[in-house]
Amino acid sequence: MSAFPDLPEATIARLPEYLRALHNLGEGGADTISSEGLAAAAGVNSAKLRKDLSHLGSYGTRGVGYDVTLLIEQIEYVLGLDQRRAVCLVGLGNLGHALAGYDGFASRGFKIVALFDADEAKVGEQIQGLVVRHIEELGRVAVEENIAIGVIATPARAAQAVADVLVDAGVTSILNFAPCVLSVPANVDVRKVDLAIELQILSFHEHRKASLTALPGGRSAAAAGNQEAVGS
Amino acid sequence: MSAFPDLPEATIARLPEYLRALHNLGEGGADTISSEGLAAAAGVNSAKLRKDLSHLGSYGTRGVGYDVTLLIEQIEYVLGLDQRRAVCLVGLGNLGHALAGYDGFASRGFKIVALFDADEAKVGEQIQGLVVRHIEELGRVAVEENIAIGVIATPARAAQAVADVLVDAGVTSILNFAPCVLSVPANVDVRKVDLAIELQILSFHEHRKASLTALPGGRSAAAAGNQEAVGS
DNA sequence: CGCGATTTGTGCACGCCTTCACAAGCGCCT
DNA sequence: AGGCGCTTGTGAAGGCGTGCACAAATCGCG
Ligand SMILES: NC(=O)c1ccc[n+]([C@@H]2O[C@H](COP(=O)([O-])OP(=O)(O)OC[C@H]3O[C@@H](n4cnc5c(N)ncnc54)[C@H](O)[C@@H]3O)[C@@H](O)[C@H]2O)c1
Ligand SMILES: NC(=O)c1ccc[n+]([C@@H]2O[C@H](COP(=O)([O-])OP(=O)(O)OC[C@H]3O[C@@H](n4cnc5c(N)ncnc54)[C@H](O)[C@@H]3O)[C@@H](O)[C@H]2O)c1
Secondary structure (H helix, E strand, O other): OOOOOOOOHHHHHHHHHHHHHHHHHHHOOOOEEOHHHHHHHHOOOHHHHHHHHHHOOOOOEOOOEEEHHHHHHHHHHHOOOOOOEEEEEEOOOHHHHHHHOOOOOHHHOEEEEEEEEOOOOOOOOEEOOEEEEEHHHHHHHHHHHOOOEEEEOOOHHHHHHHHHHHHHOOOOEEEEOOOOOOOOOOOOEEEEOOHHHHHHHHHHHHHHHHHHOOOOOOOOOOOOOOOOEOOO | OOOOOOOOHHHHHHHHHHHHHHHHHHHOOOOEEOHHHHHHHHOOOHHHHHHHHHHOOOOOEOOOEEEHHHHHHHHHHHOOOOOOEEEEEEOOOHHHHHHHOOOOOHHHOEEEEEEEEOOOOOOOOEEOOEEEEEHHHHHHHHHHHOOOEEEEOOOHHHHHHHHHHHHHOOOOEEEEOOOOOOOOOOOOEEEEOOHHHHHHHHHHHHHHHHHHOOOOOOOOOOOOOOOOEOOO
């Protein structure tokens, strides 16, 4: 096929943001969009956005902007969203149930095709039209359904074992919600989502703000307008 | 008070990881830990870890390592975890319920003190010993309970309005689960958690891997061992 | 008391990312 | 047809983060 563009990691992380902004703009009836406008909608600098888009060879039109529909197609192609990807979810506790019921997956080309848990009491349960299977079936089902992405929502102590099972089953991408470090082969990508870390980072900034302001007269509501989005 | 160290943002994001690793090691009975050992437990480079710790003036002992208990105290102080921070949660749908029942908050010095929703059907519901209140009460309760951190788990279309209410109530840190960009004053910190973005980044790497391997002979399980944690 | 083993703290170089600033290109209007 | 205004694409500079490699410091032991 065509040579695959190797984009900077930072750019890749922003493409989904651009994509969402573009979808919103498209629904709003916009036909074309300037880098300035799209950058504002995505909450980034316009120069950065132009450089990001230039990396994937996408052509806008000078004096006009980018064609919304075309740009959506380009980004979706690069992200591999043109093909529906099968996802499995392991651990149907508190968080797992919420994830299973989340419609934000399907709307972006992802489809949860299987649910797994180790608890016999959970196995057999129906959730969103899917039946919870025992983790031992994972190997077989992963191959049958051609699952590429696994989501781990088990307690931390079980996460490494689950990751091993996923890897053995041929899964090459893992999204991990358990607060722990996973050890996987080099060809497997792991991304972690950790609430506690996010809160602790916010706590640091609270601490910093509190130590800088010398008795600011208590809590005051400042005028809104600015945009501070702490980087991912 | 003491001059507040201004740490690199990248360092701050890693401190919670070190903290968790230290807690695990502490429970394991370790008294001191070398930078090498701690780095392995946290999944980072040992030089990076030493530089991070040196930033906060924390002193290890050459030839020995770091005192686990002391280091925990130091990091918790810098992150502001020595004081319990009040958190409120807005939007008790699918995800909100899971978050409300999550014990990972309390164990790290955070306490959910109030739940809010706009849906009259949800208001009054009891969750984990807390009663869901109407969003209109947020302003009053936030001041009473001295809430510094707000968590948004509403649909995206409501998120900006909720953020505005939080800001007006004096909340200066926001954790946003809704897939949208929030506009807030400069003194308010926002962090975003977006599942769809994480999955799309994984999808990109799947796409890349698929386009690079020329018919790899199907799904093969590689030997485990390596650790690839995609940066946050 | 001195020496070797061990581990921290950091100077330095390199690469990535961001941001500015501007030339080149495009469309529209006269 | 020509000029003008707008927008993209990018060269260059600066800042930040990473990781190597090593000097300095500490402990244990003979
Ligand atoms: N609940 C939240 O809001 C939340 C938020 C952030 C992170 N997390 C993390 O997500 C993970 C899950 O949280 P939770 O609240 O849903 O926990 P939970 O205890 O409610 O659910 C865990 C589920 O995993 C299953 N499980 C345990 N071992 C397993 C194994 N070896 N194989 C397959 N399944 C197994 C259990 O049977 C259970 O159903 C935890 O690591 C938690 O720290 C949770
Ligand atoms: N469910 C998941 O696993 C998941 C995962 C990632 C992100 N998200 C995001 O988190 C958000 C919530 O997801 P969900 O599945 O819980 O949705 P949901 O529809 O189940 O719950 C949304 C809740 O917000 C409340 N709400 C709506 N407008 C409000 C307002 N103005 N003020 C206060 N409360 C209001 C609703 O009454 C409802 O209870 C969404 O933005 C979603 O995209 C969800």
